[in-house]
Amino acid sequence: MSESLRKTPLWNRHVELKARLVPFSGYEMPVQYTGVVDEHQSVRSAAGLFDVAHMGALDVEGPHAEAFLNHALTRKVGVAVGRAVYSLLCLEGGGTVDDLIVYRLAPERFRLVLNAGNKDKDFAHLRSLPGADRVRFTSRFEDLSILALQGPKVPEILKAMGFEGEWPRPFRYLETRLLGRFEVGFGTTGYTGEIGGEIFVKSSEASDFWAELMRVGAPFGLKPVGLGARDTLRTEMGYSLYGHELSESIDPIEAGLEWAVSFDKDFVGKGAIERSRLAPRRKIVALKRDSRQAPRAGMSVHDAAGAKVGEVTSGTFAPSLGYAIGLALVEASAPGPYFVDIRGEKIPFETTERPFHKKQGA
Amino acid sequence: MSSIPSDLKYAKSHEWVRKSSTPRHVVVGITDFAQSALGDVTFVQLPAVGRVLKREESFGTVESVKAVSEVYAPLSGKVLKVNEALNADPAVINTDPYAGGWLLELEVSDESEWSALLDPQAYQSVAV
Numbered sequence: 419m420s421e422s423l424r425k426t427p428l429w430n431r432h433v434e435l436k437a438r439l440v441p442f443s444g445y446e447m448p449v450q451y452t453g454v455v456d457e458h459q460s461v462r463s464a465a466g467l468f469d470v471a472h473m474g475a476l477d478v479e480g481p482h483a484e485a486f487l488n489h490a491l492t493r494k495v496g497v498a499v500g501r502a503v504y505s506l507l508c509l510e511g512g513g514t515v516d517d518l519i520v521y522r523l524a525p526e527r528f529r530l531v532l533n534a535g536n537k538d539k540d541f542a543h544l545r546s547l548p549g550a551d552r553v554r555f556t557s558r559f560e561d562l563s564i565l566a567l568q569g570p571k572v573p574e575i576l577k578a579m580g581f582e583g584e585w586p587r588p589f590r591y592l593e594t595r596l597l598g599r600f601e602v603g604f605g606t607t608g609y610t611g612e613i614g615g616e617i618f619v620k621s622s623e624a625s626d627f628w629a630e631l632m633r634v635g636a637p638f639g640l641k642p643v644g645l646g647a648r649d650t651l652r653t654e655m656g657y658s659l660y661g662h663e664l665s666e667s668i669d670p671i672e673a674g675l676e677w678a679v680s681f682d683k684d685f686v687g688k689g690a691i692e693r694s695r696l697a698p699r700r701k702i703v704a705l706k707r708d709s710r711q712a713p714r715a716g717m718s719v720h721d722a723a724g725a726k727v728g729e730v731t732s733g734t735f736a737p738s739l740g741y742a743i744g745l746a747l748v749e750a751s752a753p754g755p756y757f758v759d760i761r762g763e764k765i766p767f768e769t770t771e772r773p774f775h776k777k778q779g780a
Numbered sequence: 781m782s783s784i785p786s787d788l789k790y791a792k793s794h795e796w797v798r799k800s801s802t803p804r805h806v807v808v809g810i811t812d813f814a815q816s817a818l819g820d821v822t823f824v825q826l827p828a829v830g831r832v833l834k835r836e837e838s839f840g841t842v843e844s845v846k847a848v849s850e851v852y853a854p855l856s857g858k859v860l861k862v863n864e865a866l867n868a869d870p871a872v873i874n875t876d877p878y879a880g881g882w883l884l885e886l887e888v889s890d891e892s893e894w895s896a897l898l899d900p901q902a903y904q905s906v907a908v
Contacts, residue, residue, distance in 0.1 A: 454845040455820040455871075646819065646846050710823040710870065712843060735822035735845060742823075761841070 426471035427563050427624040435642055443535035445472040447645055454646035458737040461610055461651055464639025465569030467631055468648060470616065471624060474537030475558035476530045476544075482552040483526050490547050492670055492687070494680040495520050495528060502589045502605050506678055507540060512669035512690030516540045517660055517678075519616075521591040521605050529591075531564065531616070533660050547686065563624035567631065568614035568651075571638040576615075578634050588613070598634075600627045609648070611655040611775060653743060654736050656704055656772025662715060662731040663702055663745055669694045672747065674702045674772070698750045700728065705744045705756060705767035706774060710735055713744035713758045713767070720757045720764055727752035736774060743774045782813040782907055785878055789894070790903035791854035793836075796878065797897060800885065808854060809882040810842060810873065813907035818844040821873040826862040826884060833857060833886070835893050840883070842873065855893045857886035 423446040432439060437448035448469065450457065460466050478487060487495045493505035499522050507515040516536040521529040532540045537559060544550060567575070573585040579597045586592060586606050594603045597617075604617040619627045632640060649659070658664050663673050669687070670679050671694040679691060705713065713733035721727050728748030736743045744767070748756065757764040784790070789797045794814035798807045815821065823843040833839050833853035842849050862884045866872060873881035888894075898906065 449846070450819060453820050453874075455822075650845055710843075710867075711825065712823065714848065735843070737845070 424472075426469055427621045428469040428471055428565075428628050431625055431628050431642075432469065437642070437644060440645070442645055443472060443533070445534060447472060448642070450644040450646045451642045454644070454650060455737045457641060457643040457647035458650050460639060460641040461569045461612055461643055461647065462738055463570070464641070465567065465571040465575055465614070465635060466610075466641055466643035466647070467628065467635065468566040468568065468643050469628075470566045471563035471621070472534035473564050474532045474534065474541075475562045475564065475618060476532060476537070476541060477523075477527065477556040477558060478530065478544075478553050479527045479556070480553045481526055482549060483528055486547070486549045486553045487520065487528055488683055489549065489685055490544055491518075491520065492679040492685055492691070494683060495522065497522055499524055500591050500593070502591050502607055504678055506664075506670050506675060507543065508670065508685075508687030508691065509666060510687055510690065512687045512694055513666040514660075514664045514668055514670060514673065515543050515666060517658060517664055517675075519605065519607050523591060523593070523603075529558075536660060561621055562618050563621045565617045565619065565624065565628060565631070566608055566614070567617060568608045568610040568612045568643075569640075570612060571635075571640065572612075572614040575631070575635040575638050575640060578638075579631070585613070598630055600630070602627070609655075609657055610651040611773060611777065612651075649732075650734050650737055653732050653734050653745070654738055654773065654775035656745065656774055658702075659732060663747070668700075668747065671695050671698050672700045672702065700747050701750045702731065703746050703748055703754070703756065704770045704772045704774065705733075705746055705758070706770045707742045707765065707767045709742050709765075710740075711760060711765070712742045713746075713760065718759045719746045719748055720759060721752050722755055722757070724764065727756070730758060738775050782811065782816055783878070784811070784813075784900045784904055784907065786900050788878070789854075789897035789899065790906075791852065791897060792906055793852045793854075794907070795851060795854045797854050804888045804891065805860065805885060806855065806857070806888055807882050807885050809877055810851060811903070811907065812877050814849070815874050815877045815881070818842060818847055818849055820845050821870045824866045824870045824873070824883070826866070827859050829859050829862060831859045832889075833859065835890075835896075842870075851883065853886070854897060855886060855888050856890050857888040859884055860887050861885040
């Protein structure tokens, strides 16, 4: 026990709320406040507030920023100002360094939001690429904090905070504005499948902003949400989590993220990813079973003859569905049906499509 | 503070034991401390009725959203009954760990093992 855990600017709020704190990507983070299922249901039915201040915002600017990012990332960043895209950062060999959101803040200014556990590695990787000396990087890891506000009641809550106008479509970035007495920027992005946003606020004001959101949002059913429900929410949507469905040994094709790759441009890893596209070695499959017993990451996956064909990458009891779901990385040639080895017993699972959770009435 | 009823006995592995009205019959569950540490219970796997358990043998699992925990026999004996209601509503273990959330009933085979169980005061020092 030597490594000391870092704290986000919201740590005191979590302690006040009597959250259960756990180590996560080098930070001490809340895994739950009231309970995973309750928090999960709050996000699906009302709204939830998440501390994602451990994630890192990195601004990339300059006349060459667009060309640099188009070469660094799998997906074209040439969207209109005020839009966001989900993209991947890959190695020459095709393996994934990180998955991220790119916001186009201005014609020559982009903001990347990086996973907490990868942000330092990503920054070093980006700086090592050709052309890095022709763009300006500004790490916002310390001075900006990100809070995710997710759920169907979010537009009403933000309206009560002073947000004016129509609620924007997903994957937009709204330029810096005042929300109450706080200057914030926000993207209509998130990882829960619900509408809402990811809000950038000065780290020095993050704790007060959290308290103000909770005060205004409470009558709408807003609750703080920890890492536990964050994971069940994203798993129900079948979204990839770095370290599970994505890693330096898993390429975007294997991860089922071909849609996040623009093959009509040159980028780091393109050759390897094109080869994988023609002849993928493995694939992520979505599994479900009418049972409450969850598959868990690391459990082996077998074919009908009993041969091991892969491993579960994520799995949980799905609170919105009432049954067990999972994602597994299996040999591309293994057609299924698939069986998960749960403590020595090979349990049959049904193959399904992502997302597991389909929006009601959408 | 988790609740530790004074009329029960406990195992270090966080199971409770209650004597039933029938001699040698006991009811077993997991403690309030254990359910709180696990969080929302989503699945329970219990042994077949009739199975003979040795003290400290794992007899099943209690799963929460985030964790899987084994449960151990606090005493040796034969499984007489299991709590079938937990299949449909395992969260009763969270809301009512000492009554509705019971796991199984055992016919104890070696009554001398009783003395190895912890009394509430001794369990209190384990449940931290």
